[in-house]
Amino acid sequence: MQKEIILNVEDLRASVEGKEILQGINFKVAAGEVHAIMGPNGSGKSTFASVLAGNPKYDHISGKAEYMGKDILDMSIEDRAREGLFLGFQYPVEIPGVSMSNFMRLAVNEQRKYRGEEPLTAAQFLKLMRERAAVVELDAKLMNRAVNSGFSGGEKKRNEIFQMAMLQPKLALLDETDSGLDIDALRIVATGVNNLRSEENGIVLITHYQRLLDYIVPDYVHVLYKGRIIYSGDKELSLKLEKEGYDWLIKEYESK
Numbered sequence: 606m607q608k609e610i611i612l613n614v615e616d617l618r619a620s621v622e623g624k625e626i627l628q629g630i631n632f633k634v635a636a637g638e639v640h641a642i643m644g645p646n647g648s649g650k651s652t653f654a655s656v657l658a659g660n661p662k663y664d665h666i667s668g669k670a671e672y673m674g675k676d677i678l679d680m681s682i683e684d685r686a687r688e689g690l691f692l693g694f695q696y697p698v699e700i701p702g703v704s705m706s707n708f709m710r711l712a713v714n715e716q717r718k719y720r721g722e723e724p725l726t727a728a729q730f731l732k733l734m735r736e737r738a739a740v741v742e743l744d745a746k747l748m749n750r751a752v753n754s755g756f757s758g759g760e761k762k763r764n765e766i767f768q769m770a771m772l773q774p775k776l777a778l779l780d781e782t783d784s785g786l787d788i789d790a791l792r793i794v795a796t797g798v799n800n801l802r803s804e805e806n807g808i809v810l811i812t813h814y815q816r817l818l819d820y821i822v823p824d825y826v827h828v829l830y831k832g833r834i835i836y837s838g839d840k841e842l843s844l845k846l847e848k849e850g851y852d853w854l855i856k857e858y859e860s861k
């Protein structure tokens with residue numbers, strides 16, 4: 606059976622502050638797949654994530670990005686979330702005065718409403734929240750605190766993965782490049798991702814750290830360089846990159 610295509614990016618070009626960063630990205634994610642995007646600093650990994658997230662600083666030049674067959678670049682940021690797209694770095698904002706549990710209840714019920722499902726009752730929500738918080742070992746006390754305010758780096762990371770576990774997205778895209786993941790954070794991300802992983806959804810991990818890929822074994826590994834995916838392989842590729850760095854690949858690419 607043909608696998609459902611969740612994300613389809615073709616020849617995507619985008620700029621920031623007038624400078625073309627993404628220079629023709631081709632990238633496909635089908636249901637059941639976990640993809641890792643790696644690459645040297647400044648190659649455009651976070652830019653790619655930001656364009657998919659709809660960050661207004663980034664301008665689409667040409668090419669397409671479809672999520673579940675719909676033009677994602679044309680969707681409002683709210684609709685991207687409602688449609689089941691989860692972008693990890695999108696929610697690190699602090700929301701004073703709104704508790705985590707209220708925030709999540711709103712988010713979950715808004716998504717259910719969008720899908721034509723009944724909202725969860727308070728009791729149902731509480732049960733779900735407890736289950737999912739346990740998965741990422743998130744302290745239940747955090748739920749009563751305002752969203753992200755005064756959270757430590759580790760708590761923010763747990764919180765992000767908790768949100769993902771609550772929303773059970775169709776596609777999760779996590780940019781772990783700059784988060785300086787310590788071993789604890791690595792474990793949390795890995796647990797969350799491995800729990801989410803199923804035949805129904807897709808996961809894209811942008812990561813600098815091959816270490817993370819010891820905990821989450823990706824189906825595909827891609828190397829982004831100068832705004833293009835210049836090489837794709839499987840888990841073995843990330844191990845080779847760890848040993849040999851990117852130079853051999855870049856040389857090969859530049860000589861073509």
Ligand SMILES: Nc1ncnc2c1ncn2[C@@H]1O[C@H](COP(=O)(O)OP(=O)(O)O)[C@@H](O)[C@H]1O
Nearest residue numbers: 621622626645646647648649650651652653662
């Ligand atoms: N907001 C921005 N303003 C100016 N330049 C940016 C901005 N975001 C990214 N860039 C530039 O785009 C290039 C790619 O950056 P980025 O996507 O962050 O790379 P990576 O995540 O692979 O390290 C870099 O040259 C960076 O300086």
Ligand SMILES: [Mg+2]
Nearest residue numbers: 650651782783
């Ligand atoms: Mg980055």
